[in-house]
Amino acid sequence: KNQVEQSPQSLIILEGKNCTLQCNYTVSPFSNLRWYKQDTGRGPVSLTIMTFSENTKSNGRYTATLDADTKQSSLHITASQLSDSASYICVVSDRGSTLGRLYFGRGTQLTVWP
Amino acid sequence: EADIYQTPRYLVIGTGKKITLECSQTMGHDKMYWYQQDPGMELHLIHYSYGVNSTEKGDLSSESTVSRIRTEHFPLTLESARPSHTSQYLCASSEYRGLPPYEQYFGPGTRLTVT
Numbered sequence: 001k002n003q004v005e006q007s008p009q010s011l012i013i014l015e016g017k018n019c020t021l022q023c024n025y026t027v028s029p030f031s032n033l034r035w036y037k038q039d040t041g042r043g044p045v046s047l048t049i050m051t052f053s054e055n056t057k058s059n060g061r062y063t064a065t066l067d068a069d070t071k072q073s074s075l076h077i078t079a080s081q082l083s084d085s086a087s088y089i090c091v092v093s094d095r096g097s098t099l100g101r102l103y104f105g106r107g108t109q110l111t112v113w114p
Numbered sequence: 115e116a117d118i119y120q121t122p123r124y125l126v127i128g129t130g131k132k133i134t135l136e137c138s139q140t141m142g143h144d145k146m147y148w149y150q151q152d153p154g155m156e157l158h159l160i161h162y163s164y165g166v167n168s169t170e171k172g173d174l175s176s177e178s179t180v181s182r183i184r185t186e187h188f189p190l191t192l193e194s195a196r197p198s199h200t201s202q203y204l205c206a207s208s209e210y211r212g213l214p215p216y217e218q219y220f221g222p223g224t225r226l227t228v229t
Contacts, residue, residue: 004156032215043118043204043220044157051215089157093215101173102218104156 002027004092004105012111017080021108023073023090031095035064035075038087038107047075047088077110085112117141120205120221127195128229135190135224137205144210146188147218150174151202163188164210195228202226 004025013019025033032051036044048057048064050073056065061078077084087107094101118139127133139146144165149157149172159172163182177199178192188207192199205221 034215041223041225043206043223045220046217049215049217102159104158106154106156109154 002092002094002103004090004103006088006090006105006108008108009106010109010111012113013080015080015082015112015114018076018078019080019110021075021077021088021090021110023075023105025071025073025090025092025103027071027092027094027103029095030068030071031093033064033066033073034091034093034102035062035073036089036091038089040086044089080112082112082114085110118205118207118219118221120203120224122224123222124225124227126227126229129194129196131195131228133192133195133226135203135205135226137188137190137221138186139188139207139219139221140186141207141219142185143207143219144185145208145216146182147206147208148172148178148180148188148190149204149206150176151204151223153202157204161190195226197228200226200228 007022034049035047038044047062050066063076066073089107090105092103121136146163148161151157158174160176161180163169202223204223206218208216208218
């Protein structure tokens with residue numbers, strides 16, 4: 001069964017600290033992996049998209065890594081800010097159809113305290 | 115900020131009412147989607163469309179219906195709302211041409227509460 005599992009479920013860190021969120025997936029055949037940021041009461045916003053051949057991608061203070069062999073990804077946030085408080089969702093797309101189906105994780109709820 | 119809009123943002127209605135959730139995008143995207151999301155849970159695809167006059171059911175069974183008469187507009191309708199329909203509904207759109215991956219852009223969502 002194709003699944004996306006994220007850990008931890010929730011995380012609290014102090015402003016200025018770094019953190020790493022984890023994503024494990026069993027989706028096959030793999031096409032790409034995405035990380036989204038979802039603020040409370042808003043729609044998800046894309047942070048990164050990585051294909052099979054990419055093992056790291058950055059977007060400002062966000063750096064995603066992908067190990068397609070172990071089917072693991074991580075999202076590293078550097079020098080956290082209060083505005084980073086949100087849910088971070090890992091999404092994996094398969095190649096089973098022309099357009100690719102998306103499998104969503106439940107997200108990691110990050111809270112940044114001052 | 116993506117050019118995709120949803121109205122209303124919040125809706126509280128009584129059981130048995132008919133409702134329509136609006137979604138529109140100005141990016142000219144062919145493919146549009148509706149997702150349902152409960153607190154702390156993953157998004158579930160309930161409907162999608164490849165383009166005008168195309169609608170398909172998603173992975174999660176839903177009593178809602180959709181229509182795609184214009185490229186930019188993808189409304190979702192519930193003929194008779196029930197408390198079990200209480201949820202957040204997210205609309206999204208994406209390109210459908212060229213090489214994947216196709217970025218999906220999400221609207222702000224409609225929080226529906228049926229009493």
